[in-house]
Amino acid sequence: MPETSPETVPGTTALIAGGGALPAHLARAMEAAGIPFLIAQIEGFAMDEADRWPVETFALERLAVLFDLLHGRGVTRVVLAGTIRRPRLDPERIDPRTAQLLPRILPYLAQGDDGLLRAVIALFEDDGFAVVGADAVAPDLLPAPGVLTGVAPSKADEKDAARAAAIVEGLGAVDVGQGAVVAQGLCLAVETLPGTDAMLAFVAEAAAGCRPDPKGARGVVYKAPKPRQDRRVDLPAIGPATIEAAHRAGLAGIVLEAGGVMVLDRPETVARAEALGVFLWVREP
């Protein structure tokens, strides 16, 4: 019998990677923790630092082939990470077995994210994989409750955070967004498909004159998962660029729902917040 290689050890974790920074964060975390893993990059998307690890690429039209490959490599659990702008499917590339799977996700393609992600998770689970969240392989990404910066929220900021939290909670009922900006009790922006940075750029450009008291509370951006979303996928994340965008939007601080929002590059993120005088508050819901 051949020696057991790391690739075939039962218990390998597959990182199913979309685009952006998160997949590399998780790969580094698993590397550091000694967790055996492989990376499967979804074709058409590009994770950062892809050249640091061996990466398999697969087409969504051939999902059943990926399942076979993962089983063959001893994968027992998967983590889905990274951004996936709704992909288009090329009908001619769909293999027969994947053709059996796709009808289960097609009805969700034109709806909100939640249904689609739930359906994708179910496909993996039905094929025998455990689906875990990013925090299962990189718990440090979810900071404990508390204020992470020297600057702390004021009483007015606390009220704005509570109002923003209620708004994001309400938006969840219609499967829209994972964030909102509130200043002096007024909703300046709601996060939609273009994302957090676009929302903050909107506040910088269009909402500067909307605060009733120009010398009053500058407002907060609140980030949370959608209340009904599956927290194993698509948890919101912030990083140093979010701090800078919040600062450009003239906001006093960033508020994260405790346990529900990942902080990437935490040392650098906190350092940027301190440098710009923006507070970063992990708030218990």
Next chain:
Amino acid sequence: MPETSPETVPGTTALIAGGGALPAHLARAMEAAGIPFLIAQIEGFAMDEADRWPVETFALERLAVLFDLLHGRGVTRVVLAGTIRRPRLDPERIDPRTAQLLPRILPYLAQGDDGLLRAVIALFEDDGFAVVGADAVAPDLLPAPGVLTGVAPSKADEKDAARAAAIVEGLGAVDVGQGAVVAQGLCLAVETLPGTDAMLAFVAEAAAGCRPDPKGARGVVYKAPKPRQDRRVDLPAIGPATIEAAHRAGLAGIVLEAGGVMVLDRPETVARAEALGVFLWVREP
């Protein structure tokens, strides 16, 4: 006894004017319908075409004085119209009787619009005035259900309109916004304090690449009152500029909740829509 002048005829309507185009529309409509009226402009705001009629200006800090003036002029009903960005109050200018009234609205200043407007309406009603909506004096502002343009919505546009209507309905629960943009089932933007034009500019700038199928449905902007708002005040309105903003945002059309959204300059609004190939649909909820 002096002859009864038009100013003292019981049954005069007072137009309480904020800023913008709506007050002048209502004044013209009342003029055309032969309804006796006077205009009370809220200090700090400027209605369009203010020089066409005699206009009284009053400070919010002296609301009780306005009430006396209105009673003295035979006013029995009032209509509130025009934009009011949250005004600041100068405590030193508040007269003693208004000081008795203001505590009833102060708790609402830092909350959503609905509570504040309800409280203001209650102040007028408690002083003996009937408060009516703009449509009571200018019914033509609310078009009947139907498609007002030669261009009509497609099946995909109808689905986008239904999803947008559900989103605006859901936002009402948290007292945010009177509009949303949906394309191919996806929410591209939600209206917040900066208003419809700012939302459409956001879509033009930030959401152009968010439609999964570049050749698919271009999406719609949906406008409706907040589901729980008092329809006598702050009904949403569109006009020719809205058509142009929707066109710049790459949208197929504009959908209005029937009976809930005013169309200003209807001939010109419809003409702009026809010229730009944007449909205008008054949709039954």
